[in-house]
Amino acid sequence: MNITQAEYGELAKKASPNTKSYKTIPSAFVVGGGICVIGQLLFALYRDLGLNEDSATTLVSISLIALSAILTGLGVFDNIAKFAGAGTLVPITGFANAVVSPALEFKSEGFVLGLGAKMFLIAGPVIVYGTLASILYGIILWIIRLF
Amino acid sequence: MSELLSRGVFRLMSCPSIEGAAAIVGAKEGEGPLGALFDQVHEDSYLGQDTWEKAESQLQTQAVQTALKKSGHKPDEIGLLFAGDLLNQCIGSSYGLRELQIPFYGLYGACSTMGEGLGLAALFTDSGLIRRAAAVTSSHFCSAERQFRYPLEYGGVRPPSAQWTVTGAGAVVVGPSGKPPYLKGVATGMIQDLGVTDINNMGAAMAPAAADTIRRYLEATQTQPSDYDRIITGDLGAVGSELLLDLLGREQIDLSAQHDDCGLLIFNREEQDVHAGGSGCGCSASVLCAHILNEIQSGRWNEVLFIPTGALMSTVSVQQGESIPGIAHLVHLSSKRWPQPEQE
Structure with a gap:
């Protein structure tokens, strides 16, 4: 071909359409914000039921995780996510979906090597590096407190 | 006999015919602009099987069987079968075609496999070594997604340049019928x-x-x-x-x-x-x-x-x-x- 890799890279970039951010950013904001509102409402509800702040916060997370796991199982979550983009991905709901969807998908390879082994295919790295980051954070905090 | 025009380019002097062809697809393809033209449209993405890999194999089985039927030939009249798909180790083809008992070449050319298979079938029949050959390939949206990308229910978003894997198979029978194409x-x-x-x-x-x-x-x-x-x-x-x-x-x-x-x-x-x-x-x-x-x-x-x-x-x-x-x-x-x- 009568073209260099760099030239072709430019050409390919020009030919590839960009994401329509004017559509995707507002929908991510609305859905992501909506999930936070649901969380806040649940928090108020749990407080009204007499739970202390700590327990209510934990229960909100558990409720949202359960909700997105159920919606993933029902095959609805990915349809919402298609519209919402990062709006469903970033909150804790995205994490629940990332665990449940491979669990569903790889069931066909059995409960041990399929479901069990592949369940953390997407969420695994988040857990690994999340744990590492928290260790690092702990060390830094410890050093700071020495002085 | 084939004539070599230049490196890798052949003219098929006997002009082998496509004696029969069949396309079996999924529901989304059936809703597309070519929907009415397919031999069969499956509403069930599993095709009655329990895994998507088996469903893809089923697509190949049905495509070859339908193409053979339309060509009026039986499996034992086919000299060579060229097939491939996108799944690791081409299991779509080997499981889908194992019952047919036709001498088999499994191919991997990614999405170009139909060109590869049809080209080889044409060259082999044109050479006169065999009278009749068949070529088939398949892909399945669900089996491809889970192998190459993410689980189906994962809420990731595709960029605008991404493409959608077709659920479908196409099979052709190549032989000396003397009729077009x-x-x-x-x-x-x-x-x-x-x-x-x-x-x-x-x-x-x-x-x-x-x-x-x-x-x-x-x-x-x-x-x-x-x-x-x-x-x-x-x-x-x-x-x-x-x-x-x-x-x-x-x-x-x-x-x-x-x-x-x-x-x-x-x-x-x-x-x-x-x-x-x-x-x-x-x-x-x-x-x-x-x-x-x-x-x-x-x-x-x-x-x-x-x-x-x-x-x-x-x-x-x-x-x-x-x-x-x-x-x-x-x-x-x-x-x-x-x-x-x-x-x-």
């Missing part, structure tokens, strides 16, 4: 890599290969794009098609009046939300069997170049940051044979 030429693709690394932009990765194969065939046969009614690539999609025209334009070859792409023909891109178009081995195969061959048979098109395109990466090579090599195999289809020498 005829196979007149084959060009074997060369691997081309212009450094595209984006797994969500396969059209861009494959366009250079398509451009190279088309240019080589036109040069070897001393023909122009205007000598053909259609020049149809496999699954370049919207992005790759634009790049193909651009690349060939630089070589003073203008394809714009004849070019079409199976990935653009099979879906309504906007309505069906398939981003840059369809892809997969089943894309070019099912469009060939349901649409292109019909147009030639009916005489609406006379000379057609069919160029399935493939991206030859694996999930491993992509994760290791390698660029994506492309390939494109060309088959020249026609409603007329080459002028035959006088019979003695």
